[in-house]
Amino acid sequence: MEQVHPTRSELLKRKANRSLADQGMNLLKRKRDALLAEFMPIIDETMRLSLRLERVTADAQYDLAMAKAKDSGPKVRSASYAAQGEVLVDITGTHVMGVPIPVIRKGQSTLRNVLKRGYGITGVSSRVDAAAEKFEEIIDVIIESADIETRLRRLGEELRKTNRRVNALENVVIPDYDEQIKFIQMSLEERAREDIFRLKKVKKALERKEAARLERLKA
Amino acid sequence: MVQVPLKDYSYANARVRAMSARLLDESVYRELLDALDYNRALAVLEETEYGEDIEHFMMEGARPTIIDRAFNRNLIRNFARIKDFFMGRPEEMVNALLSRWDPYNLKTVMRGMRALVPKTEIVRNLVPIGSLDLTVLGEIVGQPDLRASLDAIVMFSPQWWIPYGQAITAHLAEYLREHDLAVLELALDKFHYEKIDALLKRSDANTTLVREVVTMEVDAINIVTLMRICGLELEGAKAEDYFVPGGTIATAKEFARIMELGQPEKVYEALYLKTPYREALEKAWKNFDERGESAFEDEMEKHTIRTCLKMSKDPLGIGIIITYMWKKYLEITNLRIILRGKSIGLIESQIRKELFMKDEDTREK
Numbered sequence: 274m275e276q277v278h279p280t281r282s283e284l285l286k287r288k289a290n291r292s293l294a295d296q297g298m299n300l301l302k303r304k305r306d307a308l309l310a311e312f313m314p315i316i317d318e319t320m321r322l323s324l325r326l327e328r329v330t331a332d333a334q335y336d337l338a339m340a341k342a343k344d345s346g347p348k349v350r351s352a353s354y355a356a357q358g359e360v361l362v363d364i365t366g367t368h369v370m371g372v373p374i375p376v377i378r379k380g381q382s383t384l385r386n387v388l389k390r391g392y393g394i395t396g397v398s399s400r401v402d403a404a405a406e407k408f409e410e411i412i413d414v415i416i417e418s419a420d421i422e423t424r425l426r427r428l429g430e431e432l433r434k435t436n437r438r439v440n441a442l443e444n445v446v447i448p449d450y451d452e453q454i455k456f457i458q459m460s461l462e463e464r465a466r467e468d469i470f471r472l473k474k475v476k477k478a479l480e481r482k483e484a485a486r487l488e489r490l491k492a
Numbered sequence: 493m494v495q496v497p498l499k500d501y502s503y504a505n506a507r508v509r510a511m512s513a514r515l516l517d518e519s520v521y522r523e524l525l526d527a528l529d530y531n532r533a534l535a536v537l538e539e540t541e542y543g544e545d546i547e548h549f550m551m552e553g554a555r556p557t558i559i560d561r562a563f564n565r566n567l568i569r570n571f572a573r574i575k576d577f578f579m580g581r582p583e584e585m586v587n588a589l590l591s592r593w594d595p596y597n598l599k600t601v602m603r604g605m606r607a608l609v610p611k612t613e614i615v616r617n618l619v620p621i622g623s624l625d626l627t628v629l630g631e632i633v634g635q636p637d638l639r640a641s642l643d644a645i646v647m648f649s650p651q652w653w654i655p656y657g658q659a660i661t662a663h664l665a666e667y668l669r670e671h672d673l674a675v676l677e678l679a680l681d682k683f684h685y686e687k688i689d690a691l692l693k694r695s696d697a698n699t700t701l702v703r704e705v706v707t708m709e710v711d712a713i714n715i716v717t718l719m720r721i722c723g724l725e726l727e728g729a730k731a732e733d734y735f736v737p738g739g740t741i742a743t744a745k746e747f748a749r750i751m752e753l754g755q756p757e758k759v760y761e762a763l764y765l766k767t768p769y770r771e772a773l774e775k776a777w778k779n780f781d782e783r784g785e786s787a788f789e790d791e792m793e794k795h796t797i798r799t800c801l802k803m804s805k806d807p808l809g810i811g812i813i814i815t816y817m818w819k820k821y822l823e824i825t826n827l828r829i830i831l832r833g834k835s836i837g838l839i840e841s842q843i844r845k846e847l848f849m850k851d852e853d854t855r856e857k
Contacts, residue, residue, distance in 0.1 A: 334836065339846060342832035343790075343825060346560035347617035348596070354603035354614075355673055387720050388729070393677025395713050395736050396599055399720055399785035 277453050279460030287457065291450035298442040305435045307370050312432055315425045322421055326414045333407035340400040352401045355392035358385065360412055369424075372431040377420035383412040501698075504577035505812040511570060512816050514541050515823055524827070525843060530834040534559065537827065542566055556835045563824045564619055570820055571621045574813060585702050585810050587623055588688050589817060592709065594622035595680040597629055598645070598656060602673055605638040628652045642667075642676075659683035681736055685710055689738040698810040701803055705814055708799060710739030712792035715763055715773075718750055719785045722759045740767045756780065769795055794848060797822050822848055 277283065341349050361380025366373055387394055387402050394402075520540055527533035534554055538546055545562035552558050575586055597618045604614035611633050620626040631652065635641040642660055649657030663679040685706070692703040713736045721734060731751040732744035741747050750762045760780075764773050772795035779787035800818035803811035826847050833843035 338832045338836045339829070341556070341560065342829040342846070343793075343848075345564065345828065346557050347564060347600075347619065351596070351600035351603060351617050354600070354607040354609055355677075357607075386724055388674070388724065388726070391673060392603070393599070393674040393681060394720055395681040395717055395734060396595060396677055399716055399789045402720065403784060403786050 277456060279457045279464075281461065284454060284457040284461065287450055287454050291447060291454060294442050294446050294450060298439055298447065301435055301439045301442065304370055305432065305439060308372075308428055308432045308435060311369055312425070312428050315421060315428065318421050319418075319425050322414060322418045326411070326418060329407060329410050329414055333404060333411055336400070336404040336407050340398070340404045343400055344398050348398075349401055349404070352392050352397045352405075355390070355397075356405070357391045358389070360416075362416060369428065370431070372427055374424050374427045375420075377416060377423065379413065379416050383409045383416070385409060501582060501808050501810060501812070504574070504582070505807060505809075507577060508574060508812050508816045511573070512819065515819055516540055516827075521826070521830075524830045525840050527834065530556075530831065533831055533834045537831070542827070545569070556832055559831055560828065561616065563828060567820065567824055568619060568621050571817065574817070575621070582698075582810065584691060585698055586813065588691055588702050589705065589814065591622040591684065591688065593619045594624050594656070595677075595684045597622065597624055598632075598680055599673075599677050601629060601632050601641060602638060602676060605633070605635070605641050606673060624654060628654060655687060656680055656683060678733060681713070685736050685738040697806065701809065701811050701814060705796070705800060705803075707739050708792075708796040710736050711741070711767060711769065712789070712796060714739050714741050714747060715767065715769070715792055716785055716788050718747070718759050718763065719756060719780075719788050722751055722756055723754050771795070790848075797848065 360383055363378045363380050365376045367376050368374065384406065390405055520536065523536045524533050527536055534546070542562060545566040546559065548565060549558045549562050571590060575583070575590065578586055597620060600617050601614060614633050615630065618626070618629055620629055632641050632644055635644050642664060645654055646657045646661050649655065659679045660676060663675050667673070667675045688706050692699050692706065717734050731748035735744040735747040741750070750759055753759050753762055760773065760777050764770055769792065772791040776788040776791035797818050800814050804815035805811060829846050830843055833846065
């Protein structure tokens with residue numbers, strides 16, 4: 274425990290601080306609850322997206338393997354050379370309970386129609402198209418996942434931070450203040466009791482003195 | 493012994509029949525399907541005719557990609573042997589069958605050059621069994637950039653016997669304006685089939701058989717293209733641009749009319765009435781919801797293979813060669829399916845579902 278001066282002003286100061294810490298803790302608890310309320314649906318969404326990503330990736334791998342098997346690897350690679358284009362991503366920002374969070378959105382859909390893949394469709398089989406479409410879907414899901422996972426990570430970090438602060442206030446700062454207040458109150462009470470005792474002693478001494486003086490006068 | 497090229501099919505057909513005897517039998521497929529994993533399936537394959545080709549690439553590894561190249565080598569080796577048997581009209585017919593690889597090779601070169609793929613990598617993906625051999629293709633790939641390659645195709649087409657210079661010249665300006673390789677690719681495909689169509693004007697039995705094969709190829713392309721693009725916004729292009737001539741759908745207008753129907757169901761119905769592939773189309777339509785246009789691709793390919801496998805009735809005609817070519821193609825496709833399937837951990841029943849006509853083929857044998 275830090276050095277505490279057991280004075281009334283110090284007691285008032287500590288009580289004021291304790292009340293502030295209490296208010297802070299309640300506020301942080303409310304923030305934590307709000308963050309949790311935001312966090313839980315994001316967890317569900319992340320789980321849903323990761324399952325979707327897993328499924329789409331498996332489907333894409335299967336379609337690619339079958340395209341390579343039925344059309345031959347060189348034909349599929351040849352078609353892949355023709356593939357061009359870019360994936361545009363819009364990144365903006367927002368705040369959730371004061372936490373800055375990037376918002377990642379597709380600039381335009383990554384799903385292209387069959388005429389936009391860079392090759393002449395009369396020379397590339399629809400099996401290659403099917404595989405290409407699945408991989409485009411993967412990019413789509415990855416962008417969605419990037420947005421939701423960044424949100425999840427940021428909120429998770431904030432939640433952890435808030436929780437740590439609540440715990441610190443609840444288990445360290447406030448009990449510390451309580452202990453200090455208790456110590457100051459006990460010290461002040463002790464001092465008051467000593468004062469009363471001293472006053473009584475003085476009073477008794479004065480009374481003894483007065484009694485002796487009256488005795489002398491009578492004699 | 494030096495083989496003198498012949499102008500008839502008798503000797504060549506005997507050789508091709510001997511080559512047919514080397515095709516894998518059912519017991520090898522059984523062993524391959526029963527193999528516990530990819531490596532054991534590969535070990536089975538190493539004991540067959542493909543062992544030599546697999547060994548050729550062994551230093552580079554045994555991944556499915558490398559084995560694909562071994563299959564390619566085997567295909568090229570066997571088909572090149574057939575080409576060597578002939579001269580004159582039979583040679584033209586065999587070339588007509590094999591030249592479908594020419595546009596593929598040119599497209600691969602153009603795509604690779606534009607994407608700045610290393611030249612050795614581009615060459616690896618070529619299948620030089622058409623009229624353009626590896627020397628010519630190597631020269632085109634050896635140019636410093638795509639524009640120089642296109643110029644080489646145009647300028648040296650008479651000297652290098654590249655018949656596609658005309659198609660490139662006609663569409664080069666459009667390509668340079670739009671920077672869309674699909675323009676040149678579509679032009680190459682159209683030109684190729686127009687060229688083949690002109691070559692197959694005669695009405696003798698051998699030409700008729702080759703025309704039948706090419707018609708099926710073109711029909712498969714047009715049918716699958718219609719199913720792929722019906723209902724799509726063409727954005728400036730016309731439906732006719734995607735039409736390949738030489739098939740049952742005789743004109744680009746007819747093609748466009750079917751395309752204008754918009755809905756896949758209506759396009760299917762029109763194709764069902766218009767083309768002679770009712771059985772294949774019916775099967776494809778049944779699987780359309782689950783597999784999309786790939787169902788049409790698969791069924792048309794199966795129909796072509798099935799028809800070609802029945803063309804070997806005349807022992808002195810080109811039918812024997814057509815049947816062998818498609819048997820070989822079918823064999824390699826099925827081997828690729830088995831090995832790819834094993835490499836991604838598919839079980840036997842899953843692989844069997846993807847195999848091309850294995851049961852029908854077995855019954856025939």
